[in-house]
Amino acid sequence: MNINASFFAKIISIILFAAPAHAQQPGFSALEGMTAADLSIAVPADQLPESKKFGVTYRLNGVLTVDGEKILFNTADGRVFTLDMSLRKARGFDGQTVNVRAKAIAADDMGTLNVDEIELYDPAAHDIQLPPRQDKRRVARLVADGKSGMEVENVRWLYDAEPAEDKFDWATAKIRPELVKKVYFIKKPFPPEWLAAHSLFVFTFEDGGLTDANGSQASGLALTIEAFLREGEVYDLKTGLKDRFGIVWLLTTWEDYAARTALIDKARLIPYEVKFSRAQTAEMLREALRLSSVNRDGEFYHTVTNNCTNNLLILMNRVLPEKQRIRMWTIPYLVYNVRATMPVVVPGYLQGKGLLGPELGTIDTSNYKLPLD
Known part of the structure; x- marks a missing residue:
């Protein structure tokens, strides 16, 4: 199903603010049975959340x-x-x-x-003891940033042949930006796939570009920006509009992320090459590692203005020349640009700007062990 940004904005507003009862359940699974025909209540796109100047x-x-x-x-x-x-x-x-x-x-x-x-x-009101964070996510910590490379703690690694759903390996990674090859925008669809998806970046490396403390290599590094969930929490779109979930810029190896997606999530990944020079890719990798290590305690994930996708585009803007930068607001500081924040719309938008290549097939249980390039 092809949808333009204006139509997509209306759909989002319908689902979040005027959806039928069967859609008002936690998670994307509540929307699985929906089609465009279900969206019969017209809600103007300007009823989407407005964040003024600060997002x-x-x-x-x-x-x-x-x-x-x-x-x-x-x-x-x-x-x-x-x-x-x-x-x-x-x-x-x-x-x-x-x-x-x-x-x-x-x-x-x-x-x-x-x-x-x-x-x-x-x-009594402002120092409430909250449940611990779920084990699958940790905050990265940049411990070295020099000529010999960058060292980052709390990178999720995969040491077993296959991942266990409730077991996670963590490593201190040494990353050499000069050995980065490419960066890919990855879309991870959720039902209903014409509406919902997650997105992330994956940087690929030459030999020696990404290693752990023992010299074990990985072919790629994923940056996935997610709601930093606590025990007992489940993410959903509507709750993501409120001050409910923290945010984490999670780093994992490509091997770990691809295996967990295929084998545990039973989902698939769709890659697109970002059309950056090698120098731009290396600089964006450095920016990604530094921003992943920022202390974000007290910061909230937001479905529209602080999510998995718009922050990837913010990263791109940090290395793009000013005339090529992506506009994050449709009306400056009043209405957020849906084409820069919703994963199912962003690939086409970036392709139109010459920043993203074509869809490169599908990664699933048949090929998840293969490197991206």
């Missing part, structure tokens, strides 16, 4: 300090933000520990937080 939501505790005309916010883990709020209001909290709900411009531009809500810190 990434945070909820944080910290100390507010007024320094002249500047408002600073220090968290217990050492982060320092500038707050965008009324100076008069800020003076009422000067020197005190507060809880704020605020928004950053994007996942790579978090120095300033625009404050939506602020109140004095209350341990």
Whole structure:
């Protein structure tokens, strides 16, 4: 089924805000039986969530300090933000520990937080003990960034012949950007496939480009940006519009990701080559590793403005010349560009801009062990 961005935006708004009862269940599986004929309620595309200038939501505790005309916010883990709020209001909290709900411009531009809500810190309300994160995801940590390469902790690896659903291997990887070959945009469809998918990047390497501490090699490195789920949580599109799920920029080997997709998720992957020069690919790899290691505690995943796909395009923009950069907002800072955020629309959009090659077949149980190139 072919759909353009305008029609797709209407569909998303219908499903998220006016869907029939059978669609309002957790996860993509609730939408499996739906077809275009089910979407009989017309909801204007302009009812999609609008994020104004700031697209990434945070909820944080910290100390507010007024320094002249500047408002600073220090968290217990050492982060320092500038707050965008009324100076008069800020003076009422000067020197005190507060809880704020605020928004950053994007996942790579978090120095300033625009404050939506602020109140004095209350341990009973703002220091709630939450369940632990699910074992399958960890935050990467960049421990070395030099001429000999980059070292990153918490890269999910695969040491067994086949992955176990509840067992995960983790490694410290040495990555040599000068040995990167290509980068692929990968689409992972979910039912209904004309509507739903996940997306990720995979960087491929020459021999020695991606190794663990013992010298074991992997052919590719996947960057998959996901909701950072806790025990008992299940992701779904509608809940993803709320301040519910954390976010993680997860790094795994291609071997691990492909095997888990084919054998455990019973899904398939569709690759497209990103039409970057080798120098651009190496630079985007460096940017990906650095941004994967950013402390994102308190940051929320969002179905539209901070998700698996739009952050990949933000990464691309960091290495593209200004005239080629992807527009992230249809109306600047008012309406987010659906073609830059929804996985089923993005490949065609990027192909039209000359940034993505054709679909390169399907990766499934028959060929998941093969390298991408």
